[in-house]
Amino acid sequence: MKLIEVQGLHKAFKLKGRRIKALDDVSFAVEVGQSVGFIGQNGAGKSTSIKILFGALRADAGQALLMGRPAEDPLSRRGVGYVPENPYLYEQLTPREVVSSGLRLHGIKGEENHKRTERWLDKLDIAYAADKRIRNLSKGMTQRTALAHAFAIQPQLLILDEPMSGLDPVGRRQVADLMQEFRVAGGTLFFSSHILHDVERLADHFVMIHRGQVRAQQSVTELLASQGDMVLRYLGRAGLDGFDRDAGEVWKGQLPRSQIAAALAAVEAMGGVLLNVHPQNSLEELFDAVVGAPAQP
Known part of the structure; x- marks a missing residue:
């Protein structure tokens, strides 16, 4: 069952006499039990889409269903927890x-x-x-x-628009843990964020929106596993063969998964400190390719 179903949403606003497109044929769905991250830059159309889902805005065209009912129907919000940005x-x-x-x-x-x-x-x-x-x-x-x-209402569907906004690092970690608990317990989660690490940790699917258009939607696991190469970063006085200096004494290299164990052993042998290892085709790199600019930290 689809708890959120958006089909062909269009929305424009007037700004100084001009019509500015906020949403241009946006379509996506959230199934029962899924955790879906809705990602994009500020102004990409995330909050506009969510406001339409809750009846706070009316779309110019298209359809938005919440809990199987039209978004304009107040009954569609039964069993839904929502926190705006x-x-x-x-x-x-x-x-x-x-x-x-x-x-x-x-x-x-x-x-x-x-x-x-x-x-x-x-x-x-x-x-x-x-x-x-x-x-x-x-x-x-x-x-x-x-x-x-x-x-507190123990929702069937939890919708959070930039849930980490205004929180300190301790609060962000705490809320992320609560979102994870909700997800593991079988709740359906839909949240917008520009913090891509949170999406990789908390979502099993993502929808990427840019300038009012959906540019990608995929399983996070499929994305992270779609390439064999890994990126390894470590702190050390010298770089391993094929590694480049990332900043100061931080070194970065790309290598096949089969060589990761040997590289980690070499880093340890030289007294280096591992910083991170992640798939070469990460969500951040996809985001950068789509928007043409670095993601916000």
């Missing part, structure tokens, strides 16, 4: 009130409501600020509150 929460409420009221909207009341509220405030490390007004919280704490609300 810049969540707007009622400033006079507290994190505890936001999470609890969200649960009530999904029919979860009484002791179960209280248990879930406290559990997710604690899991997102905002229990200590649970009774502060949203207007007094930082962007990161507001983001954590919105994430706690989305996870």
Whole structure:
């Protein structure tokens, strides 16, 4: 079953009297149990597509189905947890009130409501600020509150638009772990991100959008395994045969998978420090080839 189905979406906005295409014949789908990363540069059309899925925008043409229903149908959002890129929460409420009221909207009341509220405030490390007004919280704490609300309803489908936005490194790792837990438990995950490492770790499929058009969609595993060569980077005083200096005393080389073990042994023998090994055909390299510019770190 497809929980998200987008067919031929078109959307344009007027800017200083000109029509600017935001989406140009965008099509993709998310099946039950999949984890799909939606990647692209800022302004590529990711948030516009997600807003159409939630009925916040209307497409000029095409169809968007959420949970098997038209995106304009409020019933399509049953069982869906959603966090926008810049969540707007009622400033006079507290994190505890936001999470609890969200649960009530999904029919979860009484002791179960209280248990879930406290559990997710604690899991997102905002229990200590649970009774502060949203207007007094930082962007990161507001983001954590919105994430706690989305996870607490135990959604069948979780949609996150740039979920790491505004979070510090500890918060990013924590949210990534929660997304992984949700995925492993059988939940369906659809998230947009320009952090390609997160997509490679958390997604089993990706959809790449550039200037309003889908330019690639594939299994992450198939992409990473599609070439036999690997890229190895290490820190050391000297370069192995065929390796080039990457920066300072960091060396980088490309070699067949069959030679990786020998190269690692050589790095260890010289007292070098392995930095990373990854397939030569990585998601970052595909991204660079499509957009013609480096991905954001």
